[in-house]
Amino acid sequence: MRGLIALLLTGAVLMTAACGNIQPWVKPYERDRLADPIMAWDRDAISSAYLDHIRESREGSRGASGSAGGGCGCN
């Protein structure tokens, strides 16, 4: 048990240290392609939601069909 706690603490310390040093490996000036409108997860949210509604009305599955969005870092 002590070994496990030590391992978790070591991992937490390493992760914390790593978080402080994370540098974007794709620089902001390298994100022009990601900022292109064709790279948006969902360009037409109303339309996508309408299609989701049609599908969910006829299928047993539901949820998780939305894209995570954002993240293009284009600002």
Place this chain on the structure above:
Amino acid sequence: MRGASAHRIIGRVAAVAALLLIRATCADVLPDDRADLFYSKYSGGGMDITGESALVRKNFTENLAVEANYFVDKVSGASIDVLSQASQIKDERIQKSGTVEYVHDKTTYTASVISSVERDYRSLTSSFSLKQDMFGDLTTLSLAFSNTNDKVGENNGTALVPIISWLGHAESQSYDIDLSQILTKNLIAGVNFNVITDNGFLANPYRSVRYLDAGTPKGYSLGSQVYPDTRTSTAIQTEAKYFLPYRAAITGSWRYFRDTWQIVGNTYELDYTHPISNIWILEGRLRYYKQNHADFYSDLFAYANEYEFEGRDQDLAAQENYTIGAKATYAFLPNGWKIFKRATVTFDVSRITFHYLDFTDIKYYGLPQFQPGDEPLYHFNATVFQIYMSMFF
């Protein structure tokens, strides 16, 4: 007068739409003001559904935006359920929603309320989401929660003279965790995780089970569906989008779903986007979906009340469907006009082929060659057409 489960998702889908509309934008700066007009038509399985929608979004400050959406859809026709047991459908649903978005530094807060009203169904959804950009904006984490309260009724009259009996209430909570990650200069990936819990009256009052009954000319009788009054579902989707060398994008996704009714579903999608100069954006997509049936589903029960829970709703049947779709977006007013900076108009058409693997087409019954349970499996094609105009100002 449509399926209860279908009604229940309306608020949830609308909530996701409201959140997506905001999350579709890039990050910490509010997008342009906009106004959208939307028209859609669904035809398939004997049903015609038209939808009309208007949306207005306005930024009041650099940090605060408000959005309002009004949606009306009208249903008419006769589905397979109607042909086998009831009168034709004619119904209208009105949905109103309001959304407030607030941006502070790298965090976006969104709250929305959606109301959906039709004569035999009421639904109210409230939702809240939080989006955070991290690690040099390479990572975006989104958390969302929504709560839906429904009042479920049944029209025992006619389409023109409705007599509504209120059967019960249902409520659901939806929890989302979405992660989007930039992997390279050309590749972005996402993982979406969702849990939904329902409780209350979850059955569709307009659909029936059937069971063998030698005492009737048809050889079977119809009875009421009895669903469990709770349901919990889990879905996870992974997706990736890649920028091709000649300025086009390809997207692939896979979603895995399972719930406490023992439905397991898999969805695969492939999407290709191709711009032509800065005027047109063309898009093609393919989708395949397959599920097994719920554990209390049967196309034909052996006798009345054979089990505690019984359902014969086609949503619960084993099925697969294929979708092929195309979309074209045309950008106009590149130099603006009056208050508008730019505008787009989009045409979208999808063709969906549904195949049911253990849901039979009982409207065929009566022909001498079919005994109960031996009817052909049900299948149908549907066409979904959408046209919408977006004006940015």
